[in-house]
Amino acid sequence: MNRPDLDDARRAARDLGGARVPRHVPVSLERALGRVLAVDVRAASHLPVVDSAAMDGWAVSGPGPWRLVGSAPAGVGPDQACAVATGEGLPRGAEAVVRLEAGLVDQGMLHAPAPPPGRDVRPRGEELTAGEVVLARGSTLGPARLGLAAAAGADTVHVVVEPRAVLLVTGDELVDSGAARPGRVRDSLSHLLPPVLHDLGADVARSARTGDDAATLRDVFAGPYRSTVDLVVTTGGTARGPADHVREALRDVGARTVVDATAVRPGGPAVLAVVPDGPVVLALPGNPLAAVAAVVTLLAPLLDGWLGRPDEPLVDLAVPAGAGPVPAGGGTRLLPARLVPGAREPVLLGHDGAGMLRGLAEADGFLAVGPDGRGRWLPLP
Known part of the structure; x- marks a missing residue:
């Protein structure tokens, strides 16, 4: 056979x-953990929506020193500065942000080394652009991906x-x-x-x-x-x-x-x-x-x-000497094993008979040893 x-x-x-x-069905983000996306998630808007401060400090225009303005509904003009918080949209005309710890305020003037244009500024759409696919169908929704879906403006997602x-x-x-x-x-x-x-x-x-x-x-x-x-x-x-x-x-x-x-x-x-x-x-x-x-x-x-999850190729691994000889009848052997950070080969756990469980209880996966002696990794769920 x-x-x-x-x-x-x-x-x-x-x-x-x-x-x-x-x-597939739509579910709220709260119910989507661990589920697989059936439909791409697209960004509902740019992120950031506008040019924004990456640090607490002052939005400035020109080389300075800068005259402080309490608010800037019309923007900041040359040699003016306006206090901003991290994530806050920059006033029109702002070219950079002076970090809070880098500036000195004296008699309504801000003194600091002139930052290059764009310093500590998150440009509009730096992370996401409106309509962009941010999570592709087939993605498994872990915590960070759920956070990204929320940041992209999604309230529900379609899952398989x-x-x-x-x-x-x-x-x-x-x-x-x-x-x-x-x-x-x-x-x-x-x-x-x-x-x-x-x-x-x-x-x-x-x-x-x-x-x-x-x-x-x-x-x-x-x-x-x-x-x-x-x-x-x-x-x-x-x-x-x-x-x-x-x-x-x-x-x-x-x-x-x-x-x-x-x-x-x-x-x-x-x-x-x-x-x-x-x-x-x-x-x-x-x-x-x-x-x-x-x-x-x-x-x-x-x-x-x-x-619809992506096809992940099996990772090659070195085969420890303790794996034993390649069987004469050919085929692939699966050996319970554990991966150790920094080690170039897995640790074999023994107790690898068909009716055993002791080795499996300590394992991360199987080392698959092919008839050519090649080793590959099959992770356990």
Whole structure:
């Protein structure tokens, strides 16, 4: 079987997301944090609106010394000065600003070294010009961008409606409380995956446990979720053993498979498919580290494309000696790692087996080591 490599799998997932037709709604700036812009934000006016003082001091005209005028509704003439505060519009005729700490006032006259024209002046439109695109669609709205939108005159912004998702964790061997015991494993994915999906941009409508037999999975893919959600994420049943029924159930409902396993370890057995007139399905492996590895491999680019976020290339990183040899079978290995400021290579955290979580708990992301030994960085959400 020819499995796509990391780049091809991510490209296929992004293309699938980009082909979906997202909805968008207007929201107030107070409700827009973390949302993705669907429509460009344009400046409603110049910023500054007029030439303005960049410092507290005096607006002056001519080389000085300057005669102080209390107010200047008609502007300042040659060798006149008028007190101004930071951000205040300059009177007509002003050529520069003398900083407060640089001037000396004596008998109604301001004495200071003559500033060059334009000193400590913010020209009209220095930061924004009316009609200019200040935030492009696809931008994620963090605090500074919300501040810029407000400065540009926006009261509301149009944001993409996040795909509505359901997470279904399968596995009869899972227990909901207490410690693991022979034949029984504590369910960690119900706690781990919902916030990960949310941080990547999915609206998790529901998270539940369900059976992993073929009949139950057929109902999941073709039943009530078919018309109520945009994305179904399942865990488990993606291997090719006798107890793994995801592929069978997807075939039975006529789903189109986009990615049928990848040449990435862990997480390789993940399946990405589309149910006719229904949701996108991402079937993750049941092992915790493998599930998260498949999320960063497939779900992150899928949602980037869906929401219109820019395609960020993976950053090259040096591979530490402790990464071990390139596997004989080829493919890409994902190793939990942490970035340390100033270091030229990431710190590998070990505990990188498919069923482990300890390394992931300390990680910032995965170091992806390709079959050519090249290292690249996949950040965790």
